[in-house]
Amino acid sequence: MAQKQKTTIKDVARLAGCGIATASRVLNNSGPASAEVRERVEAAARDLGFSFSAIGRALQGGRSMTIGCLVPSLVNPVFAEAVQGVQETLAGTGYQLLIASSNYDGDADNEAIATLVGKEVDGLIVTMVAPDRSAALKQARARGLPVSLMFHDPLEGFVTAYVDNFEAAREVARRFAELGHRRTAFLSLRFSSSDRSRNRYAGFHAECRARGMPDPALIELGAAEANTPEVLAEILAPLGGLTAIFASNDFLAIAVQKAARLIGKQVPGDLSVVGFDGIEIGRLLDVPLATIETAPEAMGRQAAQTLLDMLQGKACTQPPPLPFDFRAGATLASSRTGSRDDDQVAPWPPSVHSLKTDLKQG
Amino acid sequence: MAQKQKTTIKDVARLAGCGIATASRVLNNSGPASAEVRERVEAAARDLGFSFSAIGRALQGGRSMTIGCLVPSLVNPVFAEAVQGVQETLAGTGYQLLIASSNYDGDADNEAIATLVGKEVDGLIVTMVAPDRSAALKQARARGLPVSLMFHDPLEGFVTAYVDNFEAAREVARRFAELGHRRTAFLSLRFSSSDRSRNRYAGFHAECRARGMPDPALIELGAAEANTPEVLAEILAPLGGLTAIFASNDFLAIAVQKAARLIGKQVPGDLSVVGFDGIEIGRLLDVPLATIETAPEAMGRQAAQTLLDMLQGKACTQPPPLPFDFRAGATLASSRTGSRDDDQVAPWPPSVHSLKTDLKQG
DNA sequence: TTGTATGCGTTATCAA
DNA sequence: TTGATAACGCATACAA
Numbered sequence: 001m002a003q004k005q006k007t008t009i010k011d012v013a014r015l016a017g018c019g020i021a022t023a024s025r026v027l028n029n030s031g032p033a034s035a036e037v038r039e040r041v042e043a044a045a046r047d048l049g050f051s052f053s054a055i056g057r058a059l060q061g062g063r064s065m066t067i068g069c070l071v072p073s074l075v076n077p078v079f080a081e082a083v084q085g086v087q088e089t090l091a092g093t094g095y096q097l098l099i100a101s102s103n104y105d106g107d108a109d110n111e112a113i114a115t116l117v118g119k120e121v122d123g124l125i126v127t128m129v130a131p132d133r134s135a136a137l138k139q140a141r142a143r144g145l146p147v148s149l150m151f152h153d154p155l156e157g158f159v160t161a162y163v164d165n166f167e168a169a170r171e172v173a174r175r176f177a178e179l180g181h182r183r184t185a186f187l188s189l190r191f192s193s194s195d196r197s198r199n200r201y202a203g204f205h206a207e208c209r210a211r212g213m214p215d216p217a218l219i220e221l222g223a224a225e226a227n228t229p230e231v232l233a234e235i236l237a238p239l240g241g242l243t244a245i246f247a248s249n250d251f252l253a254i255a256v257q258k259a260a261r262l263i264g265k266q267v268p269g270d271l272s273v274v275g276f277d278g279i280e281i282g283r284l285l286d287v288p289l290a291t292i293e294t295a296p297e298a299m300g301r302q303a304a305q306t307l308l309d310m311l312q313g314k315a316c317t318q319p320p321p322l323p324f325d326f327r328a329g330a331t332l333a334s335s336r337t338g339s340r341d342d343d344q345v346a347p348w349p350p351s352v353h354s355l356k357t358d359l360k361q362g
Numbered sequence: 363m364a365q366k367q368k369t370t371i372k373d374v375a376r377l378a379g380c381g382i383a384t385a386s387r388v389l390n391n392s393g394p395a396s397a398e399v400r401e402r403v404e405a406a407a408r409d410l411g412f413s414f415s416a417i418g419r420a421l422q423g424g425r426s427m428t429i430g431c432l433v434p435s436l437v438n439p440v441f442a443e444a445v446q447g448v449q450e451t452l453a454g455t456g457y458q459l460l461i462a463s464s465n466y467d468g469d470a471d472n473e474a475i476a477t478l479v480g481k482e483v484d485g486l487i488v489t490m491v492a493p494d495r496s497a498a499l500k501q502a503r504a505r506g507l508p509v510s511l512m513f514h515d516p517l518e519g520f521v522t523a524y525v526d527n528f529e530a531a532r533e534v535a536r537r538f539a540e541l542g543h544r545r546t547a548f549l550s551l552r553f554s555s556s557d558r559s560r561n562r563y564a565g566f567h568a569e570c571r572a573r574g575m576p577d578p579a580l581i582e583l584g585a586a587e588a589n590t591p592e593v594l595a596e597i598l599a600p601l602g603g604l605t606a607i608f609a610s611n612d613f614l615a616i617a618v619q620k621a622a623r624l625i626g627k628q629v630p631g632d633l634s635v636v637g638f639d640g641i642e643i644g645r646l647l648d649v650p651l652a653t654i655e656t657a658p659e660a661m662g663r664q665a666a667q668t669l670l671d672m673l674q675g676k677a678c679t680q681p682p683p684l685p686f687d688f689r690a691g692a693t694l695a696s697s698r699t700g701s702r703d704d705d706q707v708a709p710w711p712p713s714v715h716s717l718k719t720d721l722k723q724g
Numbered sequence: 725t726t727g728t729a730t731g732c733g734t735t736a737t738c739a740a
Numbered sequence: 741t742t743g744a745t746a747a748c749g750c751a752t753a754c755a756a
Contacts, residue, residue: 053480
């Protein structure tokens with residue numbers, strides 16, 4: 001069958017006819033050894049197919065050479081790309097990635113952090129529902145564990161790799177305003193469980209106000225609704241006068257396009273749509289999606305680099321936000337309704353909450 | 363600052379005024395202890411914020427409670443979903459996931475396996491370029507490490523969670539044939555580095571033959587070309603008489619749609635397109651993608667379950683392939699060219715290799 | 725240049 | 741019911 005026996009450095013030493021310390025020194029190049037012994041040890045290691053046990057090393061050295069990473073979901077390409085960026089940066093440094101995902105659940109978040117810490121990770125790269133309220137995260141830091149945040153806006157006492165969600169959202173409002181849009185909506189999934197969505201709404205709202213536009217309607221969706229264009233269509237249909245929607249992420253924006261088609265609205269003729277994130281697939285649509293393009297992979301790289309710096313004891317100051325870009329696409333056009341007076345025609349609902357908000361709070 | 367000091371069970375024992383063995387028993391509920399001592403130990407652990415070191419445990423118990431997982435890429439939603447499925451299944455079992463990705467590189471593959479093994483994982487869940495030729499994987503198994511494959515067709519000596527790529531591809535050829543298509547093409551990325559693509563081509567090819575159709579043209583793309591519809595358009599343009607394309611994955615199929623538009627071909631009017639995988643985004647396209655729908659998450663779940671069974675010493679027989687479904691979509695229609703004689707009009711290129719194949723071999 | 729012995733945090737054994 | 745102690749695989753201080 002198989003040699004269930006793990007070969008240890010002891011076996012190597014025995015076969016090479018030397019002490020384990022010598023074997024260790026040879027295999028690690030960490031001390032003196034005669035060419036003769038060196039030869040024997042290396043041969044023995046090769047013959048036995050020996051490789052070090054990371055566990056023994058970790059126990060002895062106090063470092064596990066493992067980084068814990070927590071993201072809400074790996075299925076969301078934004079986070080998948082970020083993790084990819086982390087992997088890239090960590091590759092070759094000797095650190096391995098222990099990955100957990102929370103499925104956007106604040107409790108699972110906390111538990112995952114605790115488990116990661118239990119695994120003796122040397123550092124944490126984290127995107128969670130509410131990092132500011134996580135007891136486990138606080139405890140991890142109390143233990144002296146370096147923590148690097150991703151996607152979160154700056155938070156007291158943490159270093160984070162992020163884009164300025166507020167500013168990016170203002171940019172969208174600006175574009176809408178310049179094209180004559182007045183009545184807008186902000187569409188979001190799990191609004192209450194994401195500081196990113198909140199900040200995007202805040203920026204969008206602020207700029208709309210600054211431009212004298214009516215407050216955007218706030219539409220919150222449950223996960224089920226977002227995946228069913230038919231339901232989304234029903235929600236959008238009654239919003240007469242609406243000419244532009246800012247979706248908190250690209251998937252929602254694509255769903256809006258689909259829903260608009262269902263109720264006979266042209267995009268962008270009747271309805272302009274702008275997304276957020278800049279996922280690749282948006283480019284490939286028949287009507288390419290206008291969106292705020294971010295660089296999740298760069299975010300992962302920066303977060304990882306920050307953590308590596310911390311692990312080396314370097315000072316860790318908050319870097320500036322990563323850049324974003326407005327991608328024009330083809331889902332944004334000027335508003336057809338020229339009149340500005342229609343503000344008075346019908347009251348504009350400031351907030352539309354969908355019924356099935358079965359969301360877990362962080 | 364912070365208490366860099368990790369609190370160990372020794373600290374707990376000291377504070378509780380008992381031996382470490384007792385503390386261990388209490389905290390693990392693994393042996394007798396008086397209610398009195400139990401109280402003290404638990405209080406001490408709470409006060410110190412104690413949690414066990416997984417490393418010490420692993421060293422002692424011989425098991426790290428960690429599963430190594432290798433996939434080609436996390437950015438591909440197919441693999442991301444599979445990993446998600448693995449996570450789901452592992453959640454609550456006490457096992458953590460150590461994730462590595464190879465970026466479709468056969469060498470990186472091997473290295474990753476070696477690293478994972480060095481980390482003392484208790485088992486491996488793997489999708490790699492060439493599992494049959496991986497020395498590291500062979501060695502891992504020789505050590506007695508349970509290995510569970512994902513996406514790979516059955517391989518001597520391994521258990522795998524897969525869909526029958528050959529059969530699924532035959533199904534596509536059947537659909538093409540029934541709609542009167544004759545001249546077809548198979549489009550693939552990294553053909554030589556994926557047994558999945560090879561088996562899909564084989565099945566497609568076989569069924570085309572069986573139906574008396576000309577052999578499908580085989581088109582291999584480099585990654586760069588696949589992401590640039592313009593280049594893809596140039597490749598497709600000269601293939602006169604082509605009425606149906608089977609793309610080895612949905613991303614390629616979407617790129618084909620885009621490319622077809624560029625050269626003024628209607629989908630599905632002038633060109634039918636069928637993809638593979640059934641990623642969610644295909645549904646949201648203006649012309650929803652016809653595709654073979656697979657269940658990557660179920661694949662991940664099955665692979666994980668298989669591994670858990672192996673870890674419990676259960677017999678590990680190869681389960682049947684996971685089901686696939688033909689998703690109709692709207693990119694598949696009957697061929698316009700009614701004549702069957704056009705087979706003789708122009709020679710049909712059996713294989714079109716793109717120039718920039720900068721692919722690494724496994 | 726080499727080997728012995730110690731300790732890292734845990735659990736299991738075994739004697740008290 | 742308890743607690744001292746050995747082991748796990750490794751690196752290292754220290755003695756040879």
